Amino acid sequence: MSKPRGLIAHTWSGLKKDPLGMAGFVLVSFILLLTILAPWLAPYDPLDVNVHNRLSGPSAAHWLGTDQLGRDILSRVLYGGQVALKVSLVAISVAMAIGLLLGMLAGLGPRWLDRVLVIGFDTVRSFPTIMFALAIVALTGPSLNTVIGVIIITSIPVYARVVRTQTRALRQRDFILAERAMGASTGRILRDHVLPNIAAPLFILASMDVPAVVGMEAGLSFLGLGVSPPTPSWGSILNDGYSYLRNSPWPIIAGGIPLIAVTLGFTFFGESLRDIFDPKLRGKDR
Amino acid sequence: MSRKEPQIWPGISRRTFIQKSSLVLTGLAVTGVPEISWAVHGDTLHVRNYQDLTSLDSVSSLSAAEGIISAAINQNLLRFKPDGTWDTQLDAAESFEQIDETHYAFRLKKGQLFSNGYGEMTADDVKFSFERMVDPAMNALNRPDMGPLSHVDVHDRYSGTFVLDTPYAAFIPVAVAGPSGEILSRKAVTAVGGRFTTEPPCSSGPYLFKSWQAQRKTVLVRNPQWTGRKPDFEEIHVYAMPDPKTAEMAFEAGELDCAWISVETVEPFKQNMPDNSSIRVLPSGRNYWLGMNQENPALTDIRVRQAIQYAVDVEAVVEAAWFGLAKVSNGPIPEGMVGHRDSALIPPKGDPEKARQLLSEAGVELPLRLRMDVNSDSLELTAVQVMEWSLRKVGIEVDIRPQDNSTFLTIGREDLGDQWRDVQLFMQSFTGLADPYYSLTWFTSAQLGIWNWERFSSEEFDRLSDQALATTDPAARSRMYRRMQDLMEESGCYRFITNSVMPQIYRNTIKPAFRADGYTMLREIRRPGSGS
Numbered sequence: 001m002s003k004p005r006g007l008i009a010h011t012w013s014g015l016k017k018d019p020l021g022m023a024g025f026v027l028v029s030f031i032l033l034l035t036i037l038a039p040w041l042a043p044y045d046p047l048d049v050n051v052h053n054r055l056s057g058p059s060a061a062h063w064l065g066t067d068q069l070g071r072d073i074l075s076r077v078l079y080g081g082q083v084a085l086k087v088s089l090v091a092i093s094v095a096m097a098i099g100l101l102l103g104m105l106a107g108l109g110p111r112w113l114d115r116v117l118v119i120g121f122d123t124v125r126s127f128p129t130i131m132f133a134l135a136i137v138a139l140t141g142p143s144l145n146t147v148i149g150v151i152i153i154t155s156i157p158v159y160a161r162v163v164r165t166q167t168r169a170l171r172q173r174d175f176i177l178a179e180r181a182m183g184a185s186t187g188r189i190l191r192d193h194v195l196p197n198i199a200a201p202l203f204i205l206a207s208m209d210v211p212a213v214v215g216m217e218a219g220l221s222f223l224g225l226g227v228s229p230p231t232p233s234w235g236s237i238l239n240d241g242y243s244y245l246r247n248s249p250w251p252i253i254a255g256g257i258p259l260i261a262v263t264l265g266f267t268f269f270g271e272s273l274r275d276i277f278d279p280k281l282r283g284k285d286r
Numbered sequence: 287m288s289r290k291e292p293q294i295w296p297g298i299s300r301r302t303f304i305q306k307s308s309l310v311l312t313g314l315a316v317t318g319v320p321e322i323s324w325a326v327h328g329d330t331l332h333v334r335n336y337q338d339l340t341s342l343d344s345v346s347s348l349s350a351a352e353g354i355i356s357a358a359i360n361q362n363l364l365r366f367k368p369d370g371t372w373d374t375q376l377d378a379a380e381s382f383e384q385i386d387e388t389h390y391a392f393r394l395k396k397g398q399l400f401s402n403g404y405g406e407m408t409a410d411d412v413k414f415s416f417e418r419m420v421d422p423a424m425n426a427l428n429r430p431d432m433g434p435l436s437h438v439d440v441h442d443r444y445s446g447t448f449v450l451d452t453p454y455a456a457f458i459p460v461a462v463a464g465p466s467g468e469i470l471s472r473k474a475v476t477a478v479g480g481r482f483t484t485e486p487p488c489s490s491g492p493y494l495f496k497s498w499q500a501q502r503k504t505v506l507v508r509n510p511q512w513t514g515r516k517p518d519f520e521e522i523h524v525y526a527m528p529d530p531k532t533a534e535m536a537f538e539a540g541e542l543d544c545a546w547i548s549v550e551t552v553e554p555f556k557q558n559m560p561d562n563s564s565i566r567v568l569p570s571g572r573n574y575w576l577g578m579n580q581e582n583p584a585l586t587d588i589r590v591r592q593a594i595q596y597a598v599d600v601e602a603v604v605e606a607a608w609f610g611l612a613k614v615s616n617g618p619i620p621e622g623m624v625g626h627r628d629s630a631l632i633p634p635k636g637d638p639e640k641a642r643q644l645l646s647e648a649g650v651e652l653p654l655r656l657r658m659d660v661n662s663d664s665l666e667l668t669a670v671q672v673m674e675w676s677l678r679k680v681g682i683e684v685d686i687r688p689q690d691n692s693t694f695l696t697i698g699r700e701d702l703g704d705q706w707r708d709v710q711l712f713m714q715s716f717t718g719l720a721d722p723y724y725s726l727t728w729f730t731s732a733q734l735g736i737w738n739w740e741r742f743s744s745e746e747f748d749r750l751s752d753q754a755l756a757t758t759d760p761a762a763r764s765r766m767y768r769r770m771q772d773l774m775e776e777s778g779c780y781r782f783i784t785n786s787v788m789p790q791i792y793r794n795t796i797k798p799a800f801r802a803d804g805y806t807m808l809r810e811i812r813r814p815g816s817g818s
Binding site: 047048050052054069070138210224229230239240242243245247 | 426452531534550551553554555602605606662664667668670671672674675682685687688689693
């Protein structure tokens with residue numbers, strides 16, 4: 001495993017050779033920056049209602065126009081990014097952590113445990129996400145936490161399956177068998193050998209998962225199953241835009257652009273990372 | 287070098303298939319898909335309904351969506367005039383008169399036939415139709431429409447008398463002319479087991495029921511046995527389109543002749559009106575209000591509820607959600623109806639300063655956090671977001687909880703558990719009928735935990751409700767209903783929003799007809815120049 005400095009340098013060097021990957025990286029960085037700085041960059045309070053200025057087009061005062069309640073769309077898009085960022089960060093981190101634990105258990109544990117866990121993963125994955133979200137929302141009511149919960153539950157098997165496969169492949173490798181023969185504990189093997197080897201594919205998977213999670217949050221909010229109004233989210237901006245499309249196209253455009261940008265940015269960036277860290281491709285580079 | 291074309295079917299190569307199918311598609315694009323192309327032409331009328339049917343039987347019908355269709359295929363003794371008022375005219379009855387406060391006599395026109403060979407309509411069919419509504423065994427959902435109806439005395443084949451236990455001022459507009467008063471054939475309904483849903487066994491109106499396709503459309507055809515004025519259309523296709531946006535696109539595509547559209551679309555349509563079309567923004571009988579559950583611990587202090595009343599800027603709510611097309615309401619009873627109030631007790635704009643003062647007097651620690659349940663409909667969501675903004679300005683933070691309609695309609699019901707105790711604020715709406723009784727009866731103590739989710743309970747209100755129902759003097763009734771609305775407002779449980787509007791768009795190739803609450807009257811829709 002490379003040292004962090006070497007890893008960053010290697011990644012940067014790989015990105016420089018891949019224009020699309022670099023474009024994705026720039027786009028992702030730009031979106032993250034705008035989102036984090038939303039409280040300072042947003043020209044208005046995203047919840048401030050001004051009914052008499054509703055559904056106006058772009059102007060010097062409102063760069064992306066206003067929505068059906070006269071709220072500044074740019075401010076809502078910026079704050080909506082925070083919701084998307086929060087959902088993707090929390091949901092992916094938690095799902096990855098749980099998936100990592102369960103995947104390693106399945107990969108290194110006894111056969112019966114592996115089977116039970118795999119059946120569990122397949123059961124969760126076989127359930128349509130939207131139907132699952134509908135059921136949960138019917139029980140708990142729509143909220144940001146519900147969205148995060150739904151995404152965590154449906155994402156855990158994705159990470160767990162990858163970790164399980166990697167772990168099972170590694171457990172038969174010579175260096176692991178040698179460690180075992182020398183009396184190393186399972187915990188030590190996991191920490192020192194398995195984890196470093198599966199970290200890279202896991203992070204690549206996570207970066208590729210961000211647009212999917214952001215899209216899922218937006219989709220659930222669009223259907224009214226996500227964040228409650230008046231909290232801004234890209235999905236609810238799109239939903240408002242759909243309802244008032246004849247009056248103004250700007251909410252739809254403004255809600256759609258960041259979703260497209262996030263999808264493109266993370267996809268290009270993720271694919272580039274995959275290419276950089278894929279051992280076969282790396283070999284070819286040399 | 288020659289290369290043989292791959293065959294996707296014996297004798298048909300891929301290239302041939304693409305060529306032929308392109309020709310077919312081009313042809314369809316030019317001539318149009320048959321079902322779509324003849325949509326607004328010929329003898330067929332195409333109309334939007336805002337939801338699908340569940341039942342066309344008066345004992346089990348649930349909504350105006352069903353009433354729109356059943357009114358075209360059935361007859362009442364009296365029916366509403368197609369002039370946008372709640373005035374009535376004779377329908378199946380040749381005469382109808384009030385004998386005294388509890389007796390009404392009727393005589394049927396002769397020779398009115400039920401379809402499918404069920405014979406002539408008789409006074410016994412009237413007796414059957416009304417008495418099954420009050421028969422406890424039928425458990426009719428709309429039983430309250432009949433009020434204190436006791437029974438119907440039949441004198442001969444065509445005449446009879448309604449007998450009421452007590453006077454009932456809403457008897458004609460609600461029981462006789464409303465959807466619950468449609469006359470069915472005893473023989474036909476009995477033959478299908480005493481009840482039916484979406485397949486009526488027969489009918490006697492100007493149109494007959496032909497077919498129903500779930501979630502798609504209901505088809506009505508002209509009744510050849512109809513003895514009245516010949517209906518102008520051979521068929522009426524009523525499409526179940528819950529989403530107004532779909533209806534708007536269908537209208538623009540030429541697939542509908544008449545559709546109820548959303549308020550926000552009125553202005554864009556006016557600016558870019560589809561060819562040969564018109565829009566009418568009609569008054570609606572749908573009353574919207576912000577309700578407060580006075581038994582919830584956070585709202586037991588009347589000063590907190592009053593603070594909420596004063597905090598909400600209703601003018602802004604109506605302007606935002608109804609695009610200025612609707613008026614601020616002064617109570618559940620709409621303009622033009624007995625008991626309508628000229629003004630509410632709380633000013634429409636509210637008074638945030640007074641709201642803050644009331645909260646301070648109540649010793650409430652700010653921010654006060656409350657939950658607000660709402661139907662997840664874009665209009666209502668827009669409205670509650672303005673309320674949330676108004677309330678935030680005085681220190682009340684609201685957690686808006688949108689719910690789908692079926693879930694929302696259960697939150698205040700006692701028979702489904704204790705969840706009603708958690709209800710705090712909610713935006714509710716209800717469509718009234720032709721009498722003020724129907725607008726206020728849902729707020730009596732008898733309705734606690736059924737439709738009275740505010741848990742509003744007033745002896746004076748209940749007494750006045752009974753008295754107004756038994757009073758036939760309009761001036762006296764008006765005083766009582768106005769006082770009842772004052773009591774509602776004084777309780778702090780209600781902030782009245784609007785009586786709403788119903789925008790309807792239609793082709794100028796038809797002469798539409800609408801009820802006083804904006805709903806389409808299918809049987810009264812004519813062609814221009816065909817007379818009334």
